[in-house]
Amino acid sequence: MALKLFGGPRTRASMPRWFMEEKAIDYELVELDLQSKQHHQPDFLGINPFGKLPALIDSDVLLEDGSPLKLFESGAILLHLAENYSGEIITPAQRALTSQWVLFANSTLSIALFVPSNREREFPRLMETLNQQLDPERPLVGDCWGAADCAVHAYLSYLPLFFPEIDLSPYPVVQAVIESTSRRPAYRFVMGYA
Numbered sequence: 443m444a445l446k447l448f449g450g451p452r453t454r455a456s457m458p459r460w461f462m463e464e465k466a467i468d469y470e471l472v473e474l475d476l477q478s479k480q481h482h483q484p485d486f487l488g489i490n491p492f493g494k495l496p497a498l499i500d501s502d503v504l505l506e507d508g509s510p511l512k513l514f515e516s517g518a519i520l521l522h523l524a525e526n527y528s529g530e531i532i533t534p535a536q537r538a539l540t541s542q543w544v545l546f547a548n549s550t551l552s553i554a555l556f557v558p559s560n561r562e563r564e565f566p567r568l569m570e571t572l573n574q575q576l577d578p579e580r581p582l583v584g585d586c587w588g589a590a591d592c593a594v595h596a597y598l599s600y601l602p603l604f605f606p607e608i609d610l611s612p613y614p615v616v617q618a619v620i621e622s623t624s625r626r627p628a629y630r631f632v633m634g635y636a
């Protein structure tokens with residue numbers, strides 16, 4: 443199998459894994475145990491020298507020295523999959539907009555959620571705008587659900603899991619997106635709900 447995803451329960455590997463399940467992309471999952479520090483072992487540091495999950499090996503893409511492509515950062519992995527395996531990126535505009543949303547999710551949105559000092563300042567502003575931009579019935583880019591939706595919806599879906607105390611009622615569209623994500627079979631499978 444060309445694609446090997448290194449992940450573990452409750453890690454950001456769930457995002458590219460969810461994407462591969464949605465798009466029926468074949469992959470092998472290698473689960474590392476963070477408790478026993480498997481991600482700090484030399485074998486894995488040869489794949490991601492920062493010792494963080496997720497990472498991906500794509501043996502269909504070879505580097506100049508003939509070795510397979512090794513990728514870290516969930517956003518880079520997602521963009522590689524979208525570009526090469528899902529057929530969803532056809533035009534330069536789709537490529538640019540998909541990158542925009544994946545980077546927004548992994549940087550701006552992620553920081554607003556997980557850095558406490560930013561949460562107070564940034565969170566309401568981002569949620570208000572997302573509430574206007576999102577539509578549970580319409581993909582963010584192109585005509586079908588894709589990497590942009592995967593990244594943004596994955597982060598929004600962390601909200602009820604990590605911050606159940608946050609009142610999302612001022613953002614009904616965001617709530618609807620979280621609700622519809624939680625019903626997707628591939629998402630439920632990857633999150634261990636199915």
Ligand SMILES: N[C@@H](CCC(=O)N[C@@H](CS)C(=O)NCC(=O)O)C(=O)O
Binds near residue numbers: 452476493548
């Ligand atoms: N920005 C990175 C974050 C990677 C990251 O922090 N992964 C966590 C799991 S979600 C990890 O491997 N933590 C273990 C460690 O840092 O030792 C990405 O999106 O891939």
